[in-house]
Amino acid sequence: MAPQDFNNTYTELHPRIYRLALNIVGSREDAEDVVQDLYEKLWHKRLLVGLHQNPGGYILAAARNMCLDRLRGRKQTVEVPPTMAGETGERNEDVLLIVRRLMAMLPEKQRTAMHLRDVEELEIDEIAAIMQTRAEAVRMSLSRAHTTVKEQLTKIMNYGT
């Protein structure tokens, strides 16, 4: 892959890699570090990235692996990022914060599958390729994640009523 093509591919995926990293490592600073470190790492392997059938999927899979390596290296703490002020109403911000917290409590596979499917809107096969697993396993993780998050959200919303 030519340097310019690699830069274009990576820059286009930059926000998506960041959101995935944020979802896994749970901290803005760490997520931004992962995005930059991954760029440096893949830059040297850009020829191999170019040979891959789906460079975008390969890069996202590498991002996930790097995030997991980073989590293994430290005690896992999940910082829930603040919502973007002014963009949404107060109630929506509360809901966003709650959903973030609920997702952060899910096991990593369920959390990543839910993020890639519901936030990034990827197909099941693409998610399976990124997570290096089977499509059936992704469906199972998604189903469990949805059930858990919905149950918890319903409990919170019905609290006191």
Add this chain to the structure above:
Amino acid sequence: MEHNIDKMLQCAFKQMRAENPRRQLVTHERSRHRISLTIAVTGIAAMFIAGLFVFSPQAPKDDFVCYVNGARIVDRDTAIEQTRQALDVVNTRLERSAQDISQKMEHVNQILNKTLL
């Protein structure tokens, strides 16, 4: 109170989707430009500092010092002019002295001639 959980989730996912990194990605193209810019700025700064030393009016040209009639002179042209003037004065005095001597010799010759005759 009835809550539409699915709608809430969709709304939250949509907000997450809109989230973007704050820090700009530094690509190799950008870092190369940064290095070029740094070299250029450093080069210009070095040239400017060197220029200050070379073209500074306070910088001494050399260690030339000359004393003419007791006066300290550091400028070559002024020293040459002062020396020429001093030599002119000396020449004038020498010429006058030579004229005096010749007049006195003439006078002595006249006295000798009168005495001998």
